[in-house]
Amino acid sequence: MNYFELFSLTPSYDIDTALLAERYHELQRAVHPDKFANSSEQDKRIAVQRTAQVNDGFSTLKDPLSRAEHILALAGIDLRHESTTVKDTQFLMQQMEWRESLEDIAHSEDPDAMIAELYASFNVYSNCISQDLAGLLLSHSESDLAAAADLIRKLKFMAKLQVELERIEDAQFD
Amino acid sequence: MAYSEKVIDHYENPRNVGSFDKNDPSVVTGMVGAPACGDVMKLQLKIDDKGMIQDAKFKTYGCGSAIASSSLITEWVKGKSIEEAAAIKNTDIAEELALPPVKIHCSILAEDAIKAAIEDYKSKQAK
Numbered sequence: 022m023n024y025f026e027l028f029s030l031t032p033s034y035d036i037d038t039a040l041l042a043e044r045y046h047e048l049q050r051a052v053h054p055d056k057f058a059n060s061s062e063q064d065k066r067i068a069v070q071r072t073a074q075v076n077d078g079f080s081t082l083k084d085p086l087s088r089a090e091h092i093l094a095l096a097g098i099d100l101r102h103e104s105t106t107v108k109d110t111q112f113l114m115q116q117m118e119w120r121e122s123l124e125d126i127a128h129s130e131d132p133d134a135m136i137a138e139l140y141a142s143f144n145v146y147s148n149c150i151s152q153d154l155a156g157l158l159l160s161h162s163e164s165d166l167a168a169a170a171d172l173i174r175k176l177k178f179m180a181k182l183q184v185e186l187e188r189i190e191d192a193q194f195d
Numbered sequence: 196m197a198y199s200e201k202v203i204d205h206y207e208n209p210r211n212v213g214s215f216d217k218n219d220p221s222v223v224t225g226m227v228g229a230p231a232c233g234d235v236m237k238l239q240l241k242i243d244d245k246g247m248i249q250d251a252k253f254k255t256y257g258c259g260s261a262i263a264s265s266s267l268i269t270e271w272v273k274g275k276s277i278e279e280a281a282a283i284k285n286t287d288i289a290e291e292l293a294l295p296p297v298k299i300h301c302s303i304l305a306e307d308a309i310k311a312a313i314e315d316y317k318s319k320q321a322k
Contacts, residue, residue: 100230103231104229104231104299104300104303105229105230106227106228106229106303106304106307107227107228107229107230108226108227108228108307108311110224110226110311112228113226113227113228113235113237114226116228116235116256117226117235117237117254117256120235120256173230174230175230177230177231177233178228178230178233178235180233181232181233182233
Protein backbone atom coordinates (compact mmCIF):
# COMPACT_ATOMS: atom_id res chain seq x y z
CA MET A 22 0.00 0.00 0.00
CA ASN A 23 1.42 3.36 -1.04
CA TYR A 24 0.39 5.74 1.75
CA PHE A 25 1.57 8.80 -0.18
CA GLU A 26 -0.99 7.93 -2.88
CA LEU A 27 -3.65 7.36 -0.25
CA PHE A 28 -3.12 10.91 1.03
CA SER A 29 -2.47 12.40 -2.46
CA LEU A 30 1.02 13.53 -1.45
CA THR A 31 4.23 13.52 -3.49
CA PRO A 32 6.51 10.82 -2.06
CA SER A 33 9.21 12.70 -0.20
CA TYR A 34 10.92 12.80 3.19
CA ASP A 35 10.01 16.47 3.59
CA ILE A 36 6.24 16.56 3.51
CA ASP A 37 3.79 19.24 4.52
CA THR A 38 2.59 17.76 7.82
CA ALA A 39 -0.27 20.28 8.11
CA LEU A 40 -1.54 19.11 4.72
CA LEU A 41 -1.13 15.48 5.82
CA ALA A 42 -3.28 16.16 8.90
CA GLU A 43 -5.89 17.92 6.78
CA ARG A 44 -6.12 15.04 4.26
CA TYR A 45 -6.22 12.57 7.16
CA HIS A 46 -9.27 14.23 8.68
CA GLU A 47 -11.01 14.39 5.26
CA LEU A 48 -10.36 10.70 4.61
CA GLN A 49 -11.30 9.73 8.13
CA ARG A 50 -14.68 11.41 7.73
CA ALA A 51 -15.24 9.84 4.30
CA VAL A 52 -14.62 6.27 5.46
CA HIS A 53 -15.94 6.51 9.02
CA PRO A 54 -17.90 3.33 9.89
CA ASP A 55 -20.71 5.43 11.42
CA LYS A 56 -21.56 6.65 7.93
CA PHE A 57 -22.19 3.06 6.91
CA ALA A 58 -24.55 2.20 9.78
CA ASN A 59 -27.39 1.47 7.34
CA SER A 60 -25.25 -0.13 4.63
CA SER A 61 -24.72 -3.79 3.84
CA GLU A 62 -22.47 -5.93 6.04
CA GLN A 63 -19.89 -5.98 3.28
CA ASP A 64 -19.78 -2.19 2.99
CA LYS A 65 -19.48 -1.94 6.76
CA ARG A 66 -16.53 -4.32 6.70
CA ILE A 67 -14.87 -2.34 3.93
CA ALA A 68 -15.36 0.89 5.88
CA VAL A 69 -13.68 -0.63 8.93
CA GLN A 70 -10.77 -1.83 6.80
CA ARG A 71 -10.41 1.55 5.08
CA THR A 72 -10.43 3.32 8.44
CA ALA A 73 -7.65 1.07 9.69
CA GLN A 74 -5.66 1.76 6.52
CA VAL A 75 -6.10 5.52 6.86
CA ASN A 76 -4.99 5.38 10.51
CA ASP A 77 -1.96 3.22 9.70
CA GLY A 78 -1.05 5.51 6.83
CA PHE A 79 -1.29 8.61 8.97
CA SER A 80 0.87 7.24 11.76
CA THR A 81 3.42 5.95 9.22
CA LEU A 82 3.74 9.28 7.41
CA LYS A 83 3.54 11.48 10.50
CA ASP A 84 6.75 10.13 12.05
CA PRO A 85 9.85 11.05 9.98
CA LEU A 86 11.60 7.75 10.71
CA SER A 87 8.71 5.51 9.66
CA ARG A 88 8.04 7.85 6.70
CA ALA A 89 11.63 7.30 5.53
CA GLU A 90 11.24 3.53 6.01
CA HIS A 91 8.02 3.64 3.98
CA ILE A 92 9.76 5.39 1.06
CA LEU A 93 12.42 2.66 1.04
CA ALA A 94 9.78 -0.06 1.40
CA LEU A 95 8.08 1.32 -1.74
CA ALA A 96 11.45 0.98 -3.48
CA GLY A 97 11.60 -2.66 -2.35
CA ILE A 98 13.97 -2.24 0.62
CA ASP A 99 12.48 -3.61 3.84
CA LEU A 100 14.16 -2.13 6.92
CA ARG A 101 11.39 -2.98 9.35
CA HIS A 102 12.04 -6.68 9.51
CA GLU A 103 15.76 -6.78 8.90
CA SER A 104 18.33 -7.84 11.49
CA THR A 105 21.39 -6.15 10.07
CA THR A 106 24.45 -5.45 12.16
CA VAL A 107 25.93 -1.96 11.97
CA LYS A 108 29.75 -1.93 12.07
CA ASP A 109 30.54 1.76 11.67
CA THR A 110 33.03 1.98 14.56
CA GLN A 111 33.15 5.76 14.79
CA PHE A 112 29.38 6.03 14.88
CA LEU A 113 29.08 3.24 17.47
CA MET A 114 31.79 4.79 19.67
CA GLN A 115 29.69 7.96 19.74
CA GLN A 116 26.60 5.92 20.62
CA MET A 117 28.54 4.22 23.44
CA GLU A 118 29.68 7.60 24.78
CA TRP A 119 26.15 8.93 24.76
CA ARG A 120 24.87 5.83 26.54
CA GLU A 121 27.56 6.38 29.17
CA SER A 122 26.46 10.01 29.53
CA LEU A 123 22.89 8.85 30.08
CA GLU A 124 24.16 6.66 32.94
CA ASP A 125 26.05 9.61 34.42
CA ILE A 126 22.95 11.81 34.65
CA ALA A 127 21.81 10.08 37.86
CA HIS A 128 24.94 11.12 39.78
CA SER A 129 25.52 14.43 38.07
CA GLU A 130 25.57 17.66 40.14
CA ASP A 131 23.21 19.35 37.71
CA PRO A 132 21.12 16.64 36.03
CA ASP A 133 18.76 19.15 34.37
CA ALA A 134 21.61 20.92 32.60
CA MET A 135 23.04 17.59 31.48
CA ILE A 136 19.67 16.44 30.15
CA ALA A 137 19.25 19.72 28.23
CA GLU A 138 22.76 19.41 26.81
CA LEU A 139 22.15 15.84 25.64
CA TYR A 140 18.83 16.78 24.02
CA ALA A 141 20.66 19.51 22.13
CA SER A 142 23.47 17.17 21.00
CA PHE A 143 21.01 14.49 19.87
CA ASN A 144 19.05 17.12 17.94
CA VAL A 145 22.04 18.51 16.11
CA TYR A 146 23.22 15.03 15.15
CA SER A 147 19.77 13.80 14.04
CA ASN A 148 19.11 16.96 12.04
CA CYS A 149 22.39 16.51 10.20
CA ILE A 150 21.43 12.97 9.26
CA SER A 151 17.91 14.05 8.27
CA GLN A 152 19.19 16.70 5.88
CA ASP A 153 21.36 14.19 4.01
CA LEU A 154 18.56 11.65 4.10
CA ALA A 155 16.01 13.99 2.47
CA GLY A 156 18.22 14.36 -0.61
CA LEU A 157 19.05 10.67 -0.90
CA LEU A 158 15.40 9.62 -0.64
CA LEU A 159 14.54 11.68 -3.74
CA SER A 160 16.99 9.61 -5.76
CA HIS A 161 16.20 6.35 -7.50
CA SER A 162 19.76 5.08 -7.78
CA GLU A 163 20.54 1.90 -5.93
CA SER A 164 23.64 3.30 -4.24
CA ASP A 165 21.78 6.41 -3.00
CA LEU A 166 19.00 4.26 -1.57
CA ALA A 167 21.56 2.00 0.12
CA ALA A 168 23.16 5.12 1.64
CA ALA A 169 19.68 6.25 2.74
CA ALA A 170 19.13 2.87 4.42
CA ASP A 171 22.37 3.35 6.38
CA LEU A 172 21.25 6.78 7.55
CA ILE A 173 17.84 5.44 8.60
CA ARG A 174 19.60 2.76 10.67
CA LYS A 175 21.56 5.53 12.39
CA LEU A 176 18.34 7.44 13.05
CA LYS A 177 16.99 4.31 14.76
CA PHE A 178 19.87 4.40 17.24
CA MET A 179 19.16 8.10 17.77
CA ALA A 180 15.48 7.34 18.39
CA LYS A 181 16.53 4.79 21.02
CA LEU A 182 18.74 7.39 22.73
CA GLN A 183 15.87 9.87 22.66
CA VAL A 184 13.50 7.37 24.32
CA GLU A 185 16.08 6.56 27.01
CA LEU A 186 16.69 10.25 27.71
CA GLU A 187 12.95 10.91 27.98
CA ARG A 188 12.63 8.01 30.40
CA ILE A 189 15.44 9.40 32.57
CA GLU A 190 13.93 12.89 32.44
CA ASP A 191 10.55 11.54 33.58
CA ALA A 192 12.24 9.65 36.43
CA GLN A 193 13.83 12.91 37.60
CA PHE A 194 10.42 14.21 38.60
CA ASP A 195 9.43 11.14 40.59
CA MET B 196 8.73 -13.28 28.01
CA ALA B 197 10.62 -15.53 30.38
CA TYR B 198 14.39 -15.49 30.30
CA SER B 199 16.25 -18.75 30.80
CA GLU B 200 18.21 -19.28 34.02
CA LYS B 201 21.50 -18.94 32.15
CA VAL B 202 20.48 -15.59 30.69
CA ILE B 203 19.46 -14.33 34.11
CA ASP B 204 22.73 -15.56 35.63
CA HIS B 205 24.83 -13.73 33.00
CA TYR B 206 22.60 -10.69 33.24
CA GLU B 207 22.82 -10.46 37.02
CA ASN B 208 26.49 -11.46 37.23
CA PRO B 209 28.00 -10.40 33.92
CA ARG B 210 31.52 -11.76 33.41
CA ASN B 211 34.36 -9.57 32.22
CA VAL B 212 32.58 -6.23 32.01
CA GLY B 213 34.77 -3.25 31.24
CA SER B 214 37.45 -2.02 28.92
CA PHE B 215 41.15 -2.52 28.25
CA ASP B 216 43.49 0.33 27.47
CA LYS B 217 42.89 0.82 23.76
CA ASN B 218 46.44 2.09 23.32
CA ASP B 219 47.78 -1.33 24.36
CA PRO B 220 49.04 -2.85 21.07
CA SER B 221 47.82 -6.33 22.06
CA VAL B 222 44.22 -5.08 22.43
CA VAL B 223 41.74 -5.27 19.55
CA THR B 224 38.18 -3.98 19.54
CA GLY B 225 34.96 -5.06 17.84
CA MET B 226 32.09 -2.59 17.85
CA VAL B 227 28.68 -3.64 16.57
CA GLY B 228 25.13 -2.38 16.85
CA ALA B 229 21.63 -3.58 16.03
CA PRO B 230 19.44 -0.82 14.58
CA ALA B 231 16.23 -2.80 15.20
CA CYS B 232 16.58 -2.43 18.99
CA GLY B 233 19.35 0.19 19.29
CA ASP B 234 21.67 -2.23 21.11
CA VAL B 235 25.36 -1.38 21.11
CA MET B 236 28.06 -3.95 21.89
CA LYS B 237 31.80 -3.53 22.37
CA LEU B 238 34.06 -6.57 22.62
CA GLN B 239 37.76 -6.22 23.37
CA LEU B 240 40.29 -9.03 23.10
CA LYS B 241 43.84 -9.19 24.40
CA ILE B 242 45.81 -11.28 21.93
CA ASP B 243 49.37 -12.49 22.42
CA ASP B 244 51.99 -12.75 19.66
CA LYS B 245 51.04 -16.38 18.99
CA GLY B 246 47.48 -15.33 18.12
CA MET B 247 46.00 -16.71 21.36
CA ILE B 248 43.27 -14.78 23.16
CA GLN B 249 44.58 -14.07 26.67
CA ASP B 250 41.67 -12.05 27.98
CA ALA B 251 38.37 -10.51 26.92
CA LYS B 252 36.13 -7.70 28.11
CA PHE B 253 32.78 -6.37 26.94
CA LYS B 254 30.44 -3.47 27.36
CA THR B 255 26.89 -3.78 26.08
CA TYR B 256 23.93 -1.44 26.14
CA GLY B 257 20.90 -3.54 25.38
CA CYS B 258 18.42 -6.10 26.63
CA GLY B 259 19.17 -9.01 28.96
CA SER B 260 19.78 -11.40 26.07
CA ALA B 261 22.29 -9.05 24.44
CA ILE B 262 24.17 -8.65 27.73
CA ALA B 263 24.10 -12.40 28.39
CA SER B 264 25.28 -13.20 24.84
CA SER B 265 28.26 -10.85 25.10
CA SER B 266 29.10 -11.99 28.63
CA LEU B 267 29.06 -15.62 27.48
CA ILE B 268 31.37 -15.05 24.51
CA THR B 269 34.00 -13.35 26.69
CA GLU B 270 34.14 -16.60 28.67
CA TRP B 271 34.21 -18.75 25.56
CA VAL B 272 36.95 -16.93 23.63
CA LYS B 273 39.45 -16.83 26.50
CA GLY B 274 42.31 -19.24 25.85
CA LYS B 275 41.18 -19.85 22.28
CA SER B 276 43.12 -19.08 19.12
CA ILE B 277 41.83 -16.50 16.65
CA GLU B 278 40.71 -19.30 14.33
CA GLU B 279 38.82 -21.11 17.09
CA ALA B 280 37.11 -17.88 18.18
CA ALA B 281 36.13 -17.13 14.60
CA ALA B 282 34.38 -20.50 14.43
CA ILE B 283 31.91 -19.63 17.22
CA LYS B 284 28.44 -19.50 15.70
CA ASN B 285 25.44 -17.54 16.85
CA THR B 286 23.50 -20.81 17.02
CA ASP B 287 25.97 -22.08 19.68
CA ILE B 288 25.30 -18.96 21.74
CA ALA B 289 21.53 -19.12 21.26
CA GLU B 290 21.50 -22.81 22.20
CA GLU B 291 23.65 -22.36 25.32
CA LEU B 292 21.44 -19.51 26.57
CA ALA B 293 18.18 -21.08 25.34
CA LEU B 294 17.26 -17.84 23.58
CA PRO B 295 13.71 -17.63 22.22
CA PRO B 296 13.33 -16.92 18.45
CA VAL B 297 12.70 -13.17 18.97
CA LYS B 298 16.07 -12.87 20.73
CA ILE B 299 18.17 -14.78 18.19
CA HIS B 300 19.39 -11.45 16.79
CA CYS B 301 21.20 -10.82 20.11
CA SER B 302 23.32 -13.92 19.52
CA ILE B 303 23.97 -12.81 15.92
CA LEU B 304 25.18 -9.47 17.28
CA ALA B 305 27.58 -11.28 19.63
CA GLU B 306 28.95 -13.43 16.79
CA ASP B 307 29.40 -10.28 14.69
CA ALA B 308 31.26 -8.64 17.60
CA ILE B 309 33.81 -11.49 17.58
CA LYS B 310 34.18 -11.15 13.81
CA ALA B 311 34.61 -7.36 14.07
CA ALA B 312 37.31 -7.78 16.74
CA ILE B 313 39.13 -10.33 14.57
CA GLU B 314 38.94 -7.96 11.60
CA ASP B 315 40.50 -5.28 13.78
CA TYR B 316 43.24 -7.80 14.71
CA LYS B 317 43.92 -8.61 11.06
CA SER B 318 44.06 -4.97 10.01
CA LYS B 319 46.49 -4.28 12.86
CA GLN B 320 48.64 -7.29 11.87
CA ALA B 321 48.77 -6.04 8.29
CA LYS B 322 50.32 -2.74 9.39
